[in-house]
Amino acid sequence: MRGNTLLLILVMWPVAGSFLMWLMCGRSFRRADPEKDVKGYSPVKLWLMTLGVTGFEGMLLIAAWLYGPVIKMDTYTIGRFAGFGLKFAFDGFRIVYAFITTLMWFCSTLVARDYFTDGENLMRYHIFSMWTFAATIGVFLSNDLYTTFIFFEIMSLASYAFVAHTEKADAMKAAGTYLAVAVIGGLVMLMGIMLLSNVCGTLNLREIKEAASAVLGGNDTSAKNKLWAAGIMILFGFGAKAGCFPLHIWLPKAHPVAPAPASALLSGVLTKSGVFGVIVLCLEIFHDVDAFGLLICILGMFTMLTGAILAVFSVDLKRTLACSSVSQIGFILIGCGLVPLLKEECTLALSGAMLYMVNHSLFKLTLFLCAAVVYMNLHKLNLNDIKGFGIGKPYLKVLFLIGALGISGVPLLSGYVAKTLIHEGIVEYIHVAGGLAGFFKVLEWLYLISGGMTFAYMTKLFYCLFVDKPSESESKIQHNKENKLHDSTHGTHADVHHDENDAHGSNSGNHQIGIGMVSYSAITAPAVLIVAFGLGAKLYISKLAVFMGNFNTFSYNFEQHEILNEIKIFSLENLKGSMISISIGIVFFLLIRKFLCGKNANGTIYYKNLWPAKLDLEELIYRPLLLGFFPFLFRTVGAFICNTLPKALFRGTMFALKKIGHFISNVLPKALFGAVMSILKKLTDLASNIFDRTIALLSNTVFRPFRHKDHPIVESMKSKLALTEKTGRIITSTLSYGMMMICVGLIITLLYLLYLLFS
Amino acid sequence: MFEMMVSFSVFFPILAGAVLFMFPEIKAKTRNIYTFVISLINLAAVLYIAANCSWGNMFIDGAYLGGPFPNDAYTAKIKLMSFTDTLTLQFGVDGLGILFSLLVSILWPFSLLYAFEYMEHDKRQNTFFAFFMMTLGSVLGIAYSGDLFSMYVFYEVLSLVTFPLVMHEQTQEAQKAGRQYLVYMLGGAAFAFVGMIVVMNYSSTLDFVPGGVINSTAWINNPGLMLTIFFITFMGFSVKAAMMPFGRWLIKASVAPMPVTGLLHAVAVVKAGAFATIRLIYYTYGCDNLRGKWPQYVLIGLTAATILYGSGMAIKELHLKRRLAYSTISNLSYVLFGALLMSPEGMEASLTHLVMHAVTKIGLFFCVGAMMHTNNKVWQYEIDGIGYKMKYTFAAFTICGLSLIGVPQLGCFISKLRLLTAVIDDSGIFAYIGGGAILLSALFTAIYLLTTVIKGYFPTDGHKCDGYDQLKEAGWKMLVPIGFAAVMTTVLGLCWKPLMSFLGKITSLM
Numbered sequence A: 001m002r003g004n005t006l007l008l009i010l011v012m013w014p015v016a017g018s019f020l021m022w023l024m025c026g027r028s029f030r031r032a033d034p035e036k037d038v039k040g041y042s043p044v045k046l047w048l049m050t051l052g053v054t055g056f057e058g059m060l061l062i063a064a065w066l067y068g069p070v071i072k073m074d075t076y077t078i079g080r081f082a083g084f085g086l087k088f089a090f091d092g093f094r095i096v097y098a099f100i101t102t103l104m105w106f107c108s109t110l111v112a113r114d115y116f117t118d119g120e121n122l123m124r125y126h127i128f129s130m131w132t133f134a135a136t137i138g139v140f141l142s143n144d145l146y147t148t149f150i151f152f153e154i155m156s157l158a159s160y161a162f163v164a165h166t167e168k169a170d171a172m173k174a175a176g177t178y179l180a181v182a183v184i185g186g187l188v189m190l191m192g193i194m195l196l197s198n199v200c201g202t203l204n205l206r207e208i209k210e211a212a213s214a215v216l217g218g219n220d221t222s223a224k225n226k227l228w229a230a231g232i233m234i235l236f237g238f239g240a241k242a243g244c245f246p247l248h249i250w251l252p253k254a255h256p257v258a259p260a261p262a263s264a265l266l267s268g269v270l271t272k273s274g275v276f277g278v279i280v281l282c283l284e285i286f287h288d289v290d291a292f293g294l295l296i297c298i299l300g301m302f303t304m305l306t307g308a309i310l311a312v313f314s315v316d317l318k319r320t321l322a323c324s325s326v327s328q329i330g331f332i333l334i335g336c337g338l339v340p341l342l343k344e345e346c347t348l349a350l351s352g353a354m355l356y357m358v359n360h361s362l363f364k365l366t367l368f369l370c371a372a373v374v375y376m377n378l379h380k381l382n383l384n385d386i387k388g389f390g391i392g393k394p395y396l397k398v399l400f401l402i403g404a405l406g407i408s409g410v411p412l413l414s415g416y417v418a419k420t421l422i423h424e425g426i427v428e429y430i431h432v433a434g435g436l437a438g439f440f441k442v443l444e445w446l447y448l449i450s451g452g453m454t455f456a457y458m459t460k461l462f463y464c465l466f467v468d469k470p471s472e473s474e475s476k477i478q479h480n481k482e483n484k485l486h487d488s489t490h491g492t493h494a495d496v497h498h499d500e501n502d503a504h505g506s507n508s509g510n511h512q513i514g515i516g517m518v519s520y521s522a523i524t525a526p527a528v529l530i531v532a533f534g535l536g537a538k539l540y541i542s543k544l545a546v547f548m549g550n551f552n553t554f555s556y557n558f559e560q561h562e563i564l565n566e567i568k569i570f571s572l573e574n575l576k577g578s579m580i581s582i583s584i585g586i587v588f589f590l591l592i593r594k595f596l597c598g599k600n601a602n603g604t605i606y607y608k609n610l611w612p613a614k615l616d617l618e619e620l621i622y623r624p625l626l627l628g629f630f631p632f633l634f635r636t637v638g639a640f641i642c643n644t645l646p647k648a649l650f651r652g653t654m655f656a657l658k659k660i661g662h663f664i665s666n667v668l669p670k671a672l673f674g675a676v677m678s679i680l681k682k683l684t685d686l687a688s689n690i691f692d693r694t695i696a697l698l699s700n701t702v703f704r705p706f707r708h709k710d711h712p713i714v715e716s717m718k719s720k721l722a723l724t725e726k727t728g729r730i731i732t733s734t735l736s737y738g739m740m741m742i743c744v745g746l747i748i749t750l751l752y753l754l755y756l757l758f759s
Numbered sequence B: 001m002f003e004m005m006v007s008f009s010v011f012f013p014i015l016a017g018a019v020l021f022m023f024p025e026i027k028a029k030t031r032n033i034y035t036f037v038i039s040l041i042n043l044a045a046v047l048y049i050a051a052n053c054s055w056g057n058m059f060i061d062g063a064y065l066g067g068p069f070p071n072d073a074y075t076a077k078i079k080l081m082s083f084t085d086t087l088t089l090q091f092g093v094d095g096l097g098i099l100f101s102l103l104v105s106i107l108w109p110f111s112l113l114y115a116f117e118y119m120e121h122d123k124r125q126n127t128f129f130a131f132f133m134m135t136l137g138s139v140l141g142i143a144y145s146g147d148l149f150s151m152y153v154f155y156e157v158l159s160l161v162t163f164p165l166v167m168h169e170q171t172q173e174a175q176k177a178g179r180q181y182l183v184y185m186l187g188g189a190a191f192a193f194v195g196m197i198v199v200m201n202y203s204s205t206l207d208f209v210p211g212g213v214i215n216s217t218a219w220i221n222n223p224g225l226m227l228t229i230f231f232i233t234f235m236g237f238s239v240k241a242a243m244m245p246f247g248r249w250l251i252k253a254s255v256a257p258m259p260v261t262g263l264l265h266a267v268a269v270v271k272a273g274a275f276a277t278i279r280l281i282y283y284t285y286g287c288d289n290l291r292g293k294w295p296q297y298v299l300i301g302l303t304a305a306t307i308l309y310g311s312g313m314a315i316k317e318l319h320l321k322r323r324l325a326y327s328t329i330s331n332l333s334y335v336l337f338g339a340l341l342m343s344p345e346g347m348e349a350s351l352t353h354l355v356m357h358a359v360t361k362i363g364l365f366f367c368v369g370a371m372m373h374t375n376n377k378v379w380q381y382e383i384d385g386i387g388y389k390m391k392y393t394f395a396a397f398t399i400c401g402l403s404l405i406g407v408p409q410l411g412c413f414i415s416k417l418r419l420l421t422a423v424i425d426d427s428g429i430f431a432y433i434g435g436g437a438i439l440l441s442a443l444f445t446a447i448y449l450l451t452t453v454i455k456g457y458f459p460t461d462g463h464k465c466d467g468y469d470q471l472k473e474a475g476w477k478m479l480v481p482i483g484f485a486a487v488m489t490t491v492l493g494l495c496w497k498p499l500m501s502f503l504g505k506i507t508s509l510m
Helices: A006-024 A043-071 A092-115 A122-141 A145-158 A169-200 A208-217 A221-242 A250-257 A260-285 A290-313 A317-345 A347-378 A394-408 A414-432 A434-466 A472-489 A494-510 A517-535 A537-548 A558-566 A572-596 A617-700 A712-727 A735-758 B002-021 B028-052 B056-061 B095-118 B125-144 B148-166 B172-202 B216-221 B223-238 B248-255 B258-285 B294-316 B320-340 B344-375 B391-405 B411-426 B429-457 B476-494 B497-507
Strands: A075-078 A086-089 A597-599 A605-607 B077-082 B088-092
Touching: A006 A043, A006 A075, A006 A086, A006 A122, A043 A092, A043 A122, A086 A122, A086 A145, A092 A122, A092 A260, A092 A347, A092 A517, A092 A537, A122 A145, A122 A260, A145 A169, A145 A221, A145 A260, A169 A208, A169 A221, A169 A250, A169 B411, A169 B429, A208 A221, A208 A260, A221 A260, A221 A290, A250 A260, A250 A317, A260 A290, A260 A317, A260 A347, A290 A317, A290 A434, A290 A572, A317 A347, A317 A414, A317 A434, A347 A394, A347 A414, A347 A517, A347 A537, A347 A558, A394 A414, A394 A434, A394 A517, A394 A572, A414 A434, A414 A517, A414 A537, A414 A572, A434 A572, A517 A537, A537 A558, A572 A597, A617 A735, A617 B248, A617 B294, A617 B429, B002 B028, B002 B077, B002 B088, B002 B125, B028 B095, B028 B125, B088 B148, B095 B125, B095 B258, B095 B344, B095 B476, B095 B497, B125 B148, B125 B258, B148 B172, B148 B258, B172 B223, B172 B248, B172 B258, B216 B223, B223 B258, B223 B294, B248 B258, B248 B320, B258 B320, B258 B344, B294 B320, B294 B429, B320 B344, B320 B411, B320 B429, B344 B391, B344 B411, B344 B476, B344 B497, B391 B411, B391 B429, B391 B476, B411 B429, B411 B476
Parallel strands: none
Antiparallel strands: A075 A086, A597 A605, B077 B088
């Protein structure tokens, strides 16, 4: 146990805090209700406690930051924990992301009081929120892939409570998807980590670069293959959490059903923990492997496009934001992928990717909290139900606009900076790409087009919320139609849904909940940061990006430092890229208005859901494969082997035994007996014939003179002699004959024994 | 004294159980105290054996602190009687035996405690507890057997004393299950018997010696015969471990009362099968002789198929107890798979999973039993929101469930990690197939256990189950064993170093 002990406290404090919350708030999972005399927690007290815990975590962070240089150590290691040890570090990237995480949790919690006005299960929400918080901090601080893995799994499981919070059927289904992706990702990642430790001999992030280089530079092909397999598996795990194509399926499902403050966290922070892993892979393990960089770039490209296209077609506020997250992660992945490709010249791409992470966290915080404001008033998210909500709310309008324009990469806001840096990285690689130049040229254009699509769908949301006129009656008709559709598909829960929707409908029609200053300040904080980072772009790059560049063994050297200091972010060249992107965006936006919207009879606009419901990667491939095909395959094959086969084996054996037994015990002895008897009969017949004839011959020749004609015995034999003449035998049935045969047998036996004795 | 204790720990429970038959009118309370005290005495005896055997010190210290390594441990045999000069009934205490005997006899008092509550309304409790105690003796007999013949004898005894427990309910279904159980068990033992005869012919002794006892000439002259006989014997022993294609009996046998299913069909009987296969591979044939031969590949294929089959069926099964029984089939094949890797690492992983799964699965079965007994909830779809009423039971179920899935730092995570490490060390294509099956099966495990957990804590749309308000928590006699299992799976997951160093010593002899 050595190093900066505050790092351990940082990770443990929210968990301890959650128990404290539980103890201080009545030790009950039920909400207090003075009218019904139910004892339990008071929501406001719980909220204040959560804020306190999160705020204290922030103070701890500052303390840890200051304490590190004092003891000249930025790591912390417990060797003995659970046999594997826990290792933490606190360097540039980690410090920034720990702060961002804490900021996001603080803002999200601030909004929670207004958001959960009528909800149950708040204790559960806040406790799991704190556990997720602790685990996320743990992931970002981890200095050892095993430590990362442990906190990663805790994070995945604890955040389940976010997605399943409302306990509605669709939420449960989305939560199931979320959990399945998390579990699969975790398992595959574990296998990868084990392989990696087998190949490299270490999982410490500060040592692994050397070990991996040694393996990749060595001659052992099987070790190289193993390292690659390990890399792909680890990428699978982190990619699943980041929302990388084709594992992005959980994002568009989980975000709309989770409470909005939690969506902000899921999208803003939890996906970044996946990106954290991808950065580790690109920067440490495969830092000079072109193929890996290319793989990440291609995955990033698909992710970027899929997200953007889904977002353009989406007609749900939070779903659009979720798809947008997928798309933005794609941008970040491209930045990461360029790192192994550009090697020493990766400065712009890497700093771009890291700044993009920060930006995206802030954007999504702002936007999802705006969505929270919409939802807590209307309890609806469909664009047709919420259009015109923001008319007459200038403050909300400004905040949303900052988020929307920031994420679209409009100059003077922070999004522009990171987007430009990654764009620069792509352009830089085109010059040195050689054979791949063509591909990267295409990638550059796709990058700009996706940026344009971002602009288009964000403008669409903005128009919907703040420009389009609301049409209460229209939306109600629309809603009823949907209800009916819902009824026919989900027969059992139909009545419940109906009641709920009716209740909400009347609720939204009559009065709206006021949004407190607390909530607004929570949304304002990230918005201010977005503007500040955008205006102070120079400082933003030269200070924050350079600071974040200190990650594990990596840090920018002097020349790279200079590049970042010298870059002219508002040069004409860079502005041109942004302008192209925005022009494309405007074209897309017009196309959306033209093809994806229709006009009602009274002239208001409505949004068409043209995306075919069947075109869903999860419903089309994953669920049938994992829940249907594989279990079915194993069950049928298994049932055949376990059921039919033993039965058949048993019956077959029994049948065979019966037949064999019957044969051996019935047929065979009978046949044997019969055969022996007939042979014996033949033999005795033969013997007696010979004997009889000899006697007859003797009595007729040699003994003839001695024959007395009137001898009584001979007289008595007369009848027998007559019989002899008839049958040819005389004594087979007499005792003496039998005795004689025995004697013959004994003599033969004796002879045989003698033969044995003398041979 | 040591020799006496070994025989005592095996025969004392058998006799004590048989005594119960003589007092059919005994009061429930008296009998409970009697059986519990006997199991405690036996536990004391087993602990005495562990502490006094040269292996035991290491287990207690957690690390072996120098000095000559106790190689003599497996040569010191305790002869009971001789049939011929080679066929003797004898005990021999070594590391593997101590591990298994400790596992079983520590879990036994807790299972008894559980059974007191679970069986309280049963009419034939006397018979039940008599056979239950006799089972303990015969399992310990298997653990302490010094050679193949003795193990075979106690193996048969175990089949016979557990058979009445399976058909305890005496319904038609139970009788059918009991009949099937007997056919499978005795059939399997017959296969094993054939193998034993052949081993007798090709080796000078039947004793368990790390590295095997088969003559090297036999391997040179008759490799085909030896491998075929190994295959047959393995199939025979694996019937108890419920490997494909002879695993169905475990599902049918789940008609037995919960303590039987929980302790015998997740720990004692089935693990005795796995234990026997480990003895067979590592102590009779020798893993070096078998590695890379066709039986290894065929059997690894079968275990991989069983792993997937068990967890695939568990997803579909909605009866909670049978769901866990399928899960047991799957997990037993993890143990067999580890053993079949034919390497010290594989054996270590296999034994780790043997211990971890035992502790975890007994907890899961007991939780389900508590739901069945206290609230009459048998099916997966009946338990919406039960987690808020049966707080402790369901919390334990969640912990054990997470452990079985392989959530970091809970018991089964460690063993799965060991298995995967052994797979990577082996690096053969069949090892990777098995590893892949384990990963896929872990996903299935997550599906079938988490759906249950989620039902308990997150009732869909807030629909609570029928009679939600009348739900009761289980009594203390049930909660203590349940809590013990949950705590043990956590503790073993966090502090696995002592166990692992002990296992390391066992496997270092291979």
